[in-house]
Amino acid sequence: MKYIEVKHLSKRYGQKIALKDVSLSFEEGKIYGVLGPNGMGKSTLLKIVAGVIRPTSGKVVLKDNEKTLNIREFVSFSPENYGLYENMRVYEFLRFLSRVVSRWSKEKEDMLCKMLDIPIKEKIVNLSQGFKARLRVLSALSKESTFYFLDEPFSGIDPTSRHRIKEVIKKGFKDGGAFIITSHLISEIEKLFDYVYFIDRGEITLYGKADELREKYKTSIEGIYIRTFR
Secondary structure, X not given: OEEEEEEEEEEEEOOEEEEEEEEEEEEOOOEEEEEOOOOOOHHHHHHHHOOOOOOOEEEEEEEEXXXXXXXXXXXXXXXOOOOOOOOOEHHHHHHHHHHHOXXXXXXXXXXXXXXXXXXXXXXXXXXXXXXXXXXXXXXXXXXXOOEEEEEOOXXXXXXXXXXXXXXXXXXXXXXXXXXXXXXXXXXXXXXXXXXXXXXXOOEEEEEEEHHHHHHHHOOOHHXXXXXXXX
C-alpha cells in the first residue's frame, strides 16, 4: 500500500508563516478533504506535497510499505488557477499535454471527455468557468497516478459542473487511488470524504475520519466547519 507522510512541514514567505509544523498522511484508496477558508495554507500544503514548491523545513515522503518512492511519479496536481492555453482548441491542448505529461493515458482522457461532457473542438478562451474547471480536472486525472491533488475544484463554478466533477470522482477513479481535495465549499462535497483535515492559519487544528467526526460532534462536516471558523 502506498502512502504519503508529511513530517513537520513549515513554509515561510518572508515574515508570513503559510504553514507551521504540519504533520499528516494520505494513503491510497481514500478521499481526503483539506478544509479551511481562503488564505489558511491549503494550497501551499498541496503545492509542497506535489513537489511544485519547496518547504522551509520538514519533509514529504512517499512509501510503498517501507520502500521509499519518487513522489513525482505517483502524484498529479490540479491547481485552482492552472493556466490553460486559451488560444488553443481543447483537443489541441489535450494533444499537447499527452506529449509533455509523463504517464498520460489516452484511454482516461477519452473516458473523462465523455463523463465531463468536454467540448473538444471549442477554443479554450470561449469556455465558461465551469468548463475550464472540468478541463483542469481532466488534465490531472488523465495521468496514471496514485495521488490526485485537486485544489478548490468546485470554487466559482456552476452546479452542473460541480455535479459532473463529483460523479467523476465517485464513479470512475476512487478505487486504487487517492484524492486530496481542498475546499471551503463543504456542503457540496462532504459526502465524498473518508477523512478530513481542518487547517487554520497554517496549522492542522482538527482531523479524523469523516463519519467519526460527524458522530462525535453530532453534526455534519459543514456544521463542524462553521463552528471551527465562525
